Amino acid sequence: xxxxxxxSELAARFPDIKVLSSNQHGGATRDTALAxxxxxxxxxxxxxxxxxxPNESTTAGMLIALNNNGLGGGKVRLIxxxxxxxxxxxxxxxxxxxxxxxxxxKMGYLGVKTIVESLQGKKVSPAVDTGVxxxxxxxxxxxxxxxxLPSP
Numbered sequence: 001x002x003x004x005x006x007x008s009e010l011a012a013r014f015p016d017i018k019v020l021s022s023n024q025h026g027g028a029t030r031d032t033a034l035a036x037x038x039x040x041x042x043x044x045x046x047x048x049x050x051x052x053x054p055n056e057s058t059t060a061g062m063l064i065a066l067n068n069n070g071l072g073g074g075k076v077r078l079i080x081x082x083x084x085x086x087x088x089x090x091x092x093x094x095x096x097x098x099x100x101x102x103x104x105x106k107m108g109y110l111g112v113k114t115i116v117e118s119l120q121g122k123k124v125s126p127a128v129d130t131g132v133x134x135x136x137x138x139x140x141x142x143x144x145x146x147x148x149l150p151s152p
Contacts, residue, residue, distance in 0.1 A: 033061025
């Protein structure tokens with residue numbers, strides 16, 4: 001759903017951006033994601049300007065692949081979806097241009113609240129938006145962003 005949402009929003013708001021590949025899956029591990037990332041970069045190396053990765057393993061794999069291919073440091077912009085100290089450092093070094101963060105406390109609260117309401121017989125929404133925040137090198141010290149980052 002993250003991928004579908006990203007592609008839908010991209011098509012609606014930025015129709016001039018050409019998507020080179022939207023059907024590649026990196027798998028659940030850093031190693032499988034690295035292999036998939038290498039394959040994508042080998043195929044599209046001269047055509048790619050930006051990449052979105054929808055989870056921790058694909059963000060880690062693509063980050064390694066970009067750096068291994070001399071495409072790190074913002075030569076190819078990477079937006080990832082995960083949260084770790086390693087990714088915060090990648091933001092600071094400009095190897096990652098954006099990191100989509102979720103608020104686990106808010107997710108837990110809304111999850112429990114929705115379960116309780118359901119058990120009470122109240123009508124609940126089939127989908128609950130728990131929100132996200134985009135972290136960049138420029139806003140790491142913003143209180144809203146900093147509260148979601150791991151402690152060094």
